[in-house]
Amino acid sequence: MTPAPHISRTQFDALPCWRVLTPQAELLIAEQGAQILRYQRLGEPPLIWLSEQAAGQPGQSVRGGVPVCWPWFGDLARNPAALLAQYCGDAAPFHGLVRNLPWECRESVIDGDEVRLLFVCPQPEDGLPGWPHAVDVELEIRLGTRLYLSLRSHNRGQRPVWLSQALHSYFAVSDIHKVSVAGLDGSRYIETLDGWRECRQAGALQFAGETDRIYLDLPPRLELRDTGWQRRICLESRSSRSAVLWNPWSDKAQRLSQFAADAWQRMLCIETANVLDDCVQLAGGESRSLELYLWSEPLATGV
Numbered sequence: 001m002t003p004a005p006h007i008s009r010t011q012f013d014a015l016p017c018w019r020v021l022t023p024q025a026e027l028l029i030a031e032q033g034a035q036i037l038r039y040q041r042l043g044e045p046p047l048i049w050l051s052e053q054a055a056g057q058p059g060q061s062v063r064g065g066v067p068v069c070w071p072w073f074g075d076l077a078r079n080p081a082a083l084l085a086q087y088c089g090d091a092a093p094f095h096g097l098v099r100n101l102p103w104e105c106r107e108s109v110i111d112g113d114e115v116r117l118l119f120v121c122p123q124p125e126d127g128l129p130g131w132p133h134a135v136d137v138e139l140e141i142r143l144g145t146r147l148y149l150s151l152r153s154h155n156r157g158q159r160p161v162w163l164s165q166a167l168h169s170y171f172a173v174s175d176i177h178k179v180s181v182a183g184l185d186g187s188r189y190i191e192t193l194d195g196w197r198e199c200r201q202a203g204a205l206q207f208a209g210e211t212d213r214i215y216l217d218l219p220p221r222l223e224l225r226d227t228g229w230q231r232r233i234c235l236e237s238r239s240s241r242s243a244v245l246w247n248p249w250s251d252k253a254q255r256l257s258q259f260a261a262d263a264w265q266r267m268l269c270i271e272t273a274n275v276l277d278d279c280v281q282l283a284g285g286e287s288r289s290l291e292l293y294l295w296s297e298p299l300a301t302g303v
């Protein structure tokens with residue numbers, strides 16, 4: 001008889017976490033930022049990469065996992081003017097306001113072979129510091145044969161609110177030189193390393209240097225193909241047409257916190273997003289969810 005799924009409380013350094021174990025996989029989620037820190041299918045290398053130097057301290061970003069970027073992505077100044085105008089605080093933190101906040105787990109349910117957790121980011125009635133908008137944000141996580149994430153925003157107010165956001169997934173790879181990303185062919189992208197000029201992707205993306213690109217007009221499915229581990233990681237999104245592909249390579253690696261000098265060889269970020277012309281406008285009373293399904297397959301099978 002296969003063991004039933006199990007949910008337990010644990011710690012990652014000083015951060016309270018939730019651990020989920022099912023017959024197929026293990027998941028570790030920090031309450032801070034509702035950040036997934038580990039996703040591993042049993043008998044396989046991890047799908048999600050967590051830095052060997054990651055440190056779990058309240059109020060500090062943890063390097064790796066799946067940080068939630070919300071209510072803006074990246075450098076606020078690079079966001080559309082309407083979104084920029086919504087923030088009236090001091091220096092705007094990179095990747096928004098919620099990744100280092102304590103979230104709360106409001107539901108944890110085992111339903112057959114599937115586990116469902118719901119994390120909510122508690123906010124003052126008048127919004128987050130410098131961001132006076134009445135928008136609730138929650139992350140639903142379901143672990144079954146696949147991992148499902150749904151980042152839901154609900155505008156409790158009457159005025160429209162603009163959001164940019166991302167599920168900033170760090171994937172574990174055998175060797176960055178042995179991976180490619182399929183599904184990008186023909187898409188526009190913004191080359192942030194060269195004056196934010198617009199380019200067009202031809203074929204699959206491979207990696208030979210620092211990469212930091214915002215892809216637009218994407219199809220729902222992307223694949224990270226890894227010949228070293230003979231596996232593909234499949235990403236299927238809903239309500240997202242943009243993604244950020246990032247690897248810092250060797251030079252930028254020296255400047256990153258909680259990042260070993262050679263760690264760039266073992267990770268690749270594919271950040272399922274709503275950015276630039278894919279930002280979200282939430283009308284008063286409206287809810288929207290950014291959804292992502294993640295799973296892996298042996299490289300030899302499938303398309």
Ligand SMILES: O=P(O)(O)OC[C@H]1O[C@@H](O)[C@H](O)[C@@H](O)[C@@H]1O
Nearest residue numbers: 061074094095168212244246271
């Ligand atoms: O170090 P942070 O704030 O977690 O950001 C990591 C990276 O996040 C990516 O989304 C950006 O495209 C990169 O430019 C950035 O370096």
